Amino acid sequence: MEYSATLPLSQLPYVYPAAPTSNKAYPFWPCNRRSSQPTRLHCNKMFVPGFGEASPEAKAAKNLHNFFTYIAVKIVAAQLESYNPEAYEELMDFLDRHSLNDGDKFCASMFRESSRHKNLALRIMEVRSAYCKNDFEWDNLKRLAFKMVTDSNTRLMKDYILETSSAETDK
Amino acid sequence: MEYSATLPLSQLPYVYPAAPTSNKAYPFWPCNRRSSQPTRLHCNKMFVPGFGEASPEAKAAKNLHNFFTYIAVKIVAAQLESYNPEAYEELMDFLDRHSLNDGDKFCASMFRESSRHKNLALRIMEVRSAYCKNDFEWDNLKRLAFKMVTDSNTRLMKDYILETSSAETDK
Numbered sequence: 001m002e003y004s005a006t007l008p009l010s011q012l013p014y015v016y017p018a019a020p021t022s023n024k025a026y027p028f029w030p031c032n033r034r035s036s037q038p039t040r041l042h043c044n045k046m047f048v049p050g051f052g053e054a055s056p057e058a059k060a061a062k063n064l065h066n067f068f069t070y071i072a073v074k075i076v077a078a079q080l081e082s083y084n085p086e087a088y089e090e091l092m093d094f095l096d097r098h099s100l101n102d103g104d105k106f107c108a109s110m111f112r113e114s115s116r117h118k119n120l121a122l123r124i125m126e127v128r129s130a131y132c133k134n135d136f137e138w139d140n141l142k143r144l145a146f147k148m149v150t151d152s153n154t155r156l157m158k159d160y161i162l163e164t165s166s167a168e169t170d171k
Numbered sequence: 172m173e174y175s176a177t178l179p180l181s182q183l184p185y186v187y188p189a190a191p192t193s194n195k196a197y198p199f200w201p202c203n204r205r206s207s208q209p210t211r212l213h214c215n216k217m218f219v220p221g222f223g224e225a226s227p228e229a230k231a232a233k234n235l236h237n238f239f240t241y242i243a244v245k246i247v248a249a250q251l252e253s254y255n256p257e258a259y260e261e262l263m264d265f266l267d268r269h270s271l272n273d274g275d276k277f278c279a280s281m282f283r284e285s286s287r288h289k290n291l292a293l294r295i296m297e298v299r300s301a302y303c304k305n306d307f308e309w310d311n312l313k314r315l316a317f318k319m320v321t322d323s324n325t326r327l328m329k330d331y332i333l334e335t336s337s338a339e340t341d342k
Contacts, residue, residue, distance in 0.1 A: 016189065045306045047249060048242055048245055049248075056307065057311045060235060060312055061316040062319065063238070065316060065320060065323065067231060067234070068228075068316075074219055074221055107327055107328070108331075111327065112331070125323075125328075127326045132316055133320075136257065140228045144229055144336075145239075148236045149239065149303045149304070150300065152236065152274075152275050152278075156278055156292075157280055157296075159279070160289075
């Protein structure tokens with residue numbers, strides 16, 4: 001029995017109601033941008049379950065925040081490497097002992113290591129803020145993500161068709 | 172000896188030259204948006220080492236791409252749960268056996284599992300494309316990331332000052 005998993009999305013009954021206001025961390029953000037009313041009752045978006053009080057955007061922003069800390073550490077390390085080898089060594093040594101997965105935790109630990117580390121942490125924090133606000137190309141990110149999803153979907157279907165057609169040719 | 176790790180960024184000599192054209196996957200993207208010339212020679216941005224031919228934006232887009240696949244699986248699962256329990260069970264069973272860390276690998280495996288799974292995979296791919304292009308709030312992501320880096324930096328410094336001032340009061 002083949003079930004109708006490929007029903008066009010427009011024909012699908014949305015089992016869940018539109019996301020309630022409390023589903024987003026920022027309920028004042030209107031869901032439907034074409035409407036000037038700050039209500040989510042007429043939300044045309046797909047419901048994303050499992051994010052509780054947060055939103056997918058907040059989750060993605062948190063990931064980017066950690067990524068920016070990682071980038072800032074790389075930038076500061078590259079700057080220190082030549083003109084201040086002593087500070088560079090201390091940064092590398094600290095990196096060996098602490099995970100960069102949680103950027104804020106990393107900075108908090110660095111703050112408390114020594115007064116020299118505190119200065120390094122302040123600089124990393126300054127750089128991540130400047131990188132996020134000035135250097136990171138947000139439009140480029142969006143463009144690349146659009147391209148990636150289109151290209152990936154095409155490639156996945158093409159690979160599958162090539163595989164199955166060559167299998168049939170081999171028969 | 173206290174070394175000058177807190178020099179204002181504007182005073183720092185940039186040890187590394189501006190990122191060469193080959194450092195970005197999309198060299199035609201002008202680095203300095205104020206200039207209409209597609210050259211990177213006068214790039215005012217901080218050099219980010221270690222990304223080879225890719226760029227931080229491409230890396231972040233790849234992460235978001237996997238995140239969108241995860242979101243699409245959640246959306247499709249929520250839709251199937253009520254109106255097609257059989258397909259829902261198959262999706263959950265497949266999820267138990269396959270990691271969602273690499274979205275494309277996940278879809279490719281699903282494609283090859285059975286013809287029913289192939290239809291599910293097609294639907295997940297359709298949903299992740301629609302979510303990325305229509306539903307995801309890109310402006311909100313940027314706004315939240317800006318807010319997060321400012322709030323985190325303030326909080327980290329405030330916590331440290333509170334800690335040290337209370338420690339001095341205790342003396």
